[in-house]
Amino acid sequence: MSDEVPPPAGGDGQSSSGQEIPPPGEGVASSKSSLTEAESLLIDMMKRQATVKAPSSGADILAAGRMIGKDGDGGDKTDGGGKKHAFWETQPMKVVADDSKKSGGKRTGGKNSDPMNKETAAAAAAAAAIGGDGEEQTTTTTMQHCPIVPNKPTSELRQDPYNMPKGFEWSTIDVMDEAQRDEVYDLLTRNYVEDDDAMFRFDYSPPFLLWALTPPDFNPDFHLGVRSSKSGKLMAFITAVPAHVRAYEKTVPMVEINFLCVHKKLRSKRLAPVLIKEITRRVNLTGVFQAVYTAGVVLPVPVASCRYYHRSLNPKKLVDIGFSRLAARMTMARMIKLYKVPEKPATTGLRPMEMRDVPSAHRLLDEYLTRFSLCVKFSVDEFAHWLMPRKGVITTYVATKKSGAGGDDEEETVTDLISFYHLPSTITNHPRHSTLCAGYSFYNVATSVDAEVLMRDALILAKNEGMDVFNALNLMENEKILKDLKFGIGDGELQYYLYNWACPEMEPKDVGIVLL
Secondary structure, eight states: OOSSOOOTTSGGGOOTTSOOOOOOSSOBOOOGGGOOHHHHHHHHHHHHHSOOOOOSSGGGHHHHHHHSOBBOSOOOOOOSSSOOOHHHHHSOOOOOOOHHHHTTTOOOSSOOOSOOOHHHHHHHGGGSOOOGGGOOOOOOOOOSSBOSSOOOOGGGSOOSOOOOOTTEEEEEOOTTSHHHHHHHHHHHHHHSOBOTTSSEEEOOOHHHHHHHHOOTTOOGGGEEEEEETTTOOEEEEEEEEEEEEEETTEEEEEEEEEEEEEOGGGGGGOHHHHHHHHHHHHHHTTTOOOEEEEESSOOSOOSEEEEEEEEESOHHHHHHTTSSOOOTTOOHHHHHHHTOOOSSOSSTTOEEOOGGGHHHHHHHHHHHHTTSSEEEOOOHHHHHHHHSOBTTTEEEEEEEEEESSOSTTOEEEEEEEEEEEEOOEEEOSOSSOOEEOEEEEOOOBOSSSOHHHHHHHHHHHHHHTTOSEEEEESOTTOHHHHTTTTOEEEEEEEEEEEETOBOOOOOGGGEEOOOO
16 A cells, blocks of 8 residues: 555545545634645635635634634635536535525425536535545435435445555544643644634633543544654644534434644645545444534535624723724724623522532523524533533533422522633734633523523623633524624624535524534
């Protein structure tokens, strides 16, 4: 077997699994001076197809940061201008219903529309699975609520890892080991998502990575790295974590793909496609053939499109670092007054969630998520992992009411839930500030108060924890309350994808899943 890297997603290097999981939205970032052809093409596609604008100020970094994250040299894509790409045009694809957009956003229950135009069809080929080792797979489905390509038995899957280019080798990363976790942190800090002007770069702390990558039943083999054979240095990384995802009425075991990152100096080595192939192979061997992921670009084929909104909590700092600007006829004093929040939450009895609250809080969230068409079905243990407070990582508050006959043993039932995770960004080349502290809305459930009151409480709690800005997607019930709470709309859309799973498109309000 040669040491050459297989070509990206097609050609003679196709996985025998027939199930390739595309890269996540939080893809590889690079400086403008080191863009590969594929990365330049990806940026063009974002500008033309996804209407994602290069941020004119830091105000769009929280959207553009994740969304402009590039998937490295992962293969050809349409450029949005009608240019043909031989690979994508030869692949099988599902004819996706577009009726929802034509009918003002209403779902049509999976009725297929007319065939898509050539540009869209060429791009949509990415959603179809590929046959083994260069053999085109033409068996796809026009049905809904099922795999696009049938799952395969283990005996038909590739058993051996893909070959790496000379000088590199696979490495399964033990994130439970502090030293290896710090290696991942260092790689991401220096090479992961940043804005076009390199002013801000996501700073996933080691405790955050431990939280993000070790949910119940996580598989260490899905923490996949590439090391230099000579120095042993970690040069690339990609991950998958397990999740049971409900899409409409069917719950399917899937993985969430994240943290695809290749060292900036190695973008020409085409490591990204091999990383994607290898994580796909490893996931397939465990009997999982579906994935959920997000991206800021329109890849084949989104199940939903959501948008980030940003709420200023420290306007003076945000203007100072170039994250936001003073509007015409707006003074700093007026801006500070405009975005001032109360000192204390309004919800009675709001307190940090404790382990004793987990069963009741889990029931509350589980019931709430039944309202939405796309969500994670959390077990009690998974809920505890993702929602229990961790300093500097995840903040969760609950309000409760007592039920029962009275006395000290009276049971407390959780009535309201607030949660947000902490994802700061490093501020580069600023004389006074080094960190932009950002909170991201996670899961919130309001039953004893209005949703707007609860979200305002979240802003207060985030401000009290030192957050400079608070961010939320317009999914679930968020959109109807964000404007009144003085959130500003971001420029870009965050696309939600289900890999190898066919279902109708949905509106943002139908999405009940938040990915890190």
